[in-house]
Amino acid sequence: MPRKTEKSGKGDIPYSTVVRLAQYLRILERLHAVGTTKISSNELAKEAKVNSFLVRKDLSYFGEFGVRGVGYDLKSLIREIRRILGLNRDRRIVLVGVGHLGRALLSYKGFAEEGFVTCGLFDSDPAKIGSSVGDLQVRSIFSLEDFVQGNGPIDIGIIAVPAFSAQFVANKLVAVGVKGLLNFAPIPLTVPTHVISISVDLTTNLEVISYYLLHR
Amino acid sequence: MPRKTEKSGKGDIPYSTVVRLAQYLRILERLHAVGTTKISSNELAKEAKVNSFLVRKDLSYFGEFGVRGVGYDLKSLIREIRRILGLNRDRRIVLVGVGHLGRALLSYKGFAEEGFVTCGLFDSDPAKIGSSVGDLQVRSIFSLEDFVQGNGPIDIGIIAVPAFSAQFVANKLVAVGVKGLLNFAPIPLTVPTHVISISVDLTTNLEVISYYLLHR
DNA sequence: ACGTGTGAAAGATTTCACAGCG
DNA sequence: CGCTGTGAAATCTTTCACACGT
Numbered sequence: 509m510p511r512k513t514e515k516s517g518k519g520d521i522p523y524s525t526v527v528r529l530a531q532y533l534r535i536l537e538r539l540h541a542v543g544t545t546k547i548s549s550n551e552l553a554k555e556a557k558v559n560s561f562l563v564r565k566d567l568s569y570f571g572e573f574g575v576r577g578v579g580y581d582l583k584s585l586i587r588e589i590r591r592i593l594g595l596n597r598d599r600r601i602v603l604v605g606v607g608h609l610g611r612a613l614l615s616y617k618g619f620a621e622e623g624f625v626t627c628g629l630f631d632s633d634p635a636k637i638g639s640s641v642g643d644l645q646v647r648s649i650f651s652l653e654d655f656v657q658g659n660g661p662i663d664i665g666i667i668a669v670p671a672f673s674a675q676f677v678a679n680k681l682v683a684v685g686v687k688g689l690l691n692f693a694p695i696p697l698t699v700p701t702h703v704i705s706i707s708v709d710l711t712t713n714l715e716v717i718s719y720y721l722l723h724r
Numbered sequence: 725m726p727r728k729t730e731k732s733g734k735g736d737i738p739y740s741t742v743v744r745l746a747q748y749l750r751i752l753e754r755l756h757a758v759g760t761t762k763i764s765s766n767e768l769a770k771e772a773k774v775n776s777f778l779v780r781k782d783l784s785y786f787g788e789f790g791v792r793g794v795g796y797d798l799k800s801l802i803r804e805i806r807r808i809l810g811l812n813r814d815r816r817i818v819l820v821g822v823g824h825l826g827r828a829l830l831s832y833k834g835f836a837e838e839g840f841v842t843c844g845l846f847d848s849d850p851a852k853i854g855s856s857v858g859d860l861q862v863r864s865i866f867s868l869e870d871f872v873q874g875n876g877p878i879d880i881g882i883i884a885v886p887a888f889s890a891q892f893v894a895n896k897l898v899a900v901g902v903k904g905l906l907n908f909a910p911i912p913l914t915v916p917t918h919v920i921s922i923s924v925d926l927t928t929n930l931e932v933i934s935y936y937l938l939h940r
Numbered sequence: 941a942c943g944t945g946t947g948a949a950a951g952a953t954t955t956c957a958c959a960g961c962g
Numbered sequence: 963c964g965c966t967g968t969g970a971a972a973t974c975t976t977t978c979a980c981a982c983g984t
Binding site for chain 3: 548549550560564565567568572573574575576577578579580
């Protein structure tokens with residue numbers, strides 16, 4: 509992951525299969541919007557830049573979704589992948605760290621479209637606390653527990669704070685029962701095994717590119 | 725790599741090794757700033773949340789940097805990894821797409837620290853073209869070729885535009901000789917084999933987390 | 941005939957055990 | 963003695979070939 513990326517997961521199904529499933533979904537939704545109604549593993553593979561064996565293997569971990577000799581029905585394949593990824597329900601998200609990156613993430617439309625509902629914003633900067641971003645107020649990170657008491661449990665926490673406070677924020681989120689973390693701070697987080705944490709490190713990605721500029 | 729991450733690379737050294745090298749570097753620099761002067765593979769492994777065999781194997785692809793019975797000298801290990809990653813020279817970057825995400829990336833300090841020099845901003849929105857962000861003017865994407873003629877070659881292009889124009893932008897960048905792309909649009913790019921492209925897809929990462937919230 | 945689903949082979953990565961050297 | 967460097971084993975992932983169903 510890419511990384512860029514940290515991983516964790518259940519042993520049976522490869523982590524990379526899960527990542528590709530999400531990518532297939534993006535592609536299928538784009539094609540659906542354009543009016544396509546069926547697709548073969550070959551066509552999907554071409555779009556995703558992988559080979560068709562891998563598309564079929566990835567899907568076969570979860571069931572038989574295609575028709576032999578025909579291909580896959582686009583609409584039902586989308587439904588199946590969304591079910592596999594747990595996107596057939598809303599996921600409640602909070603964002604911690606309302607800086608430039610945090611605001612950029614908030615304005616990103618893709619999130620809401622897939623059922624990710626941002627329901628809380630948190631920061632530690634007194635200058636930001638109390639201000640509004642979109643239709644949400646920024647709250648103190650120390651009011652996180654109260655927030656969960658009053659507003660119900662949170663599924664996923666997005667961490668967009670500086671490296672030095674990322675682990676502190678992660679601990680707070682885990683303490684209030686958050687089970688998934690998406691971390692943009694350039695530091696590997698320590699979390700209990702029942703919590704899934706994925707890190708996206710922008711500098712790491714640039715450095716990987718730098719490596720391949722040199723060695724090739 | 726990721727994923728979130730797309731990959732590409734030379735066959736000999738695992739892609740994940742390169743990613744980890746960049747992560748090790750981040751950790752070593754943090755420890756260096758705190759005054760640490762030497763480190764063992766075991767200590768580094770603990771920080772990076774991998775095991776010490778892997779740390780040693782990753783490093784051993786590139787040479788023998790440690791002292792048996794002692795460990796690694798922090799300063800010289802940092803220097804070696806920076807050299808391996810090609811960070812001992814400046815890398816000239818342009819950003820295409822000066823929206824929320826683009827601006828957030830610009831304000832991210834980590835880039836400059838590692839020798840990534842942003843030397844051009846491009847967009848296609850007439851309302852943005854001509855305006856200044858930091859000490860750079862936003863230019864029309866159609867002036868990219870002129871820019872390279874006048875300002876010298878670009879190493880890396882960061883693509884922070886909507887999905888529908890990402891491939892168009894990638895083509896333009898490749899056409900003016902850019903050899904590395906960091907793509908934030910949720911679509912896999914087609915690039916010539918001599919160009920390295922890494923994609924960071926935020927929605928994909930959330931969906932992967934959603935999957936593991938369910939299956940575990 | 942066509943494209944899926946899958947067991948087996950190939951390939952890649954990680955783990956391990958221990959030799960080697962300060 | 964302690965910790966690195968590395969060939970060999972174990973594990974995981976991808977590719978392949980072909981049987982199967984429509």
